[in-house]
Amino acid sequence: MEARRDVFQAIADPTRRAIIGMIAKEPVNVNTIAEQFEVSRQAVSLHLKILSECGLLNIKQSGRERLCEAKLEKLNEVHEWVEQYHKLWKGRLNALKQFVEQEEIQAKHMNSDKKEY
Template structure:
């Protein structure tokens, strides 16, 4: 079964792994040190993130380093864009309403 990026980021541990790796490339052991889960569980999360192309792996000598792939997150950003516009518009409407209510209460 091929997972997609949305399934990958649905898990809080995987989101935490992405946040760590976003700052700098890491080995699986370094990643696992940041979690109370077993190394095998963390390794499974890394595998899913790699399958979804959110992480790229680079061999350096005997070590494998995982790098964040920001291009793949564009898929998420593109999907969220219309919702962000909707939320922004609704918050603007709420701001306008609150300002009107505030000015009316000062008039009373």
């Protein structure tokens, strides 16, 4: 059970995204995280391991507990990848918007200037 291990792969799983959501604000220990999910503690533990292996999670030992802390900066890779396309599609939407507005203006002129039919 080990192979490609990157951020994109890591966040593909809904449980792992939920885990990130849980620990984004402040570190939480393993059992507390596990209790929130239907699946077994072992399953959650594996998810934590995966998150940790790809750098999205930092585990700090504190006595017999382990605090899991999110390293959100690691999401930057995803952020940048999506952002390039976000710019593209936003740009297209804006172009479309302007086109529609232009049409509206022209339509008004058609009405007021020429008073057709």
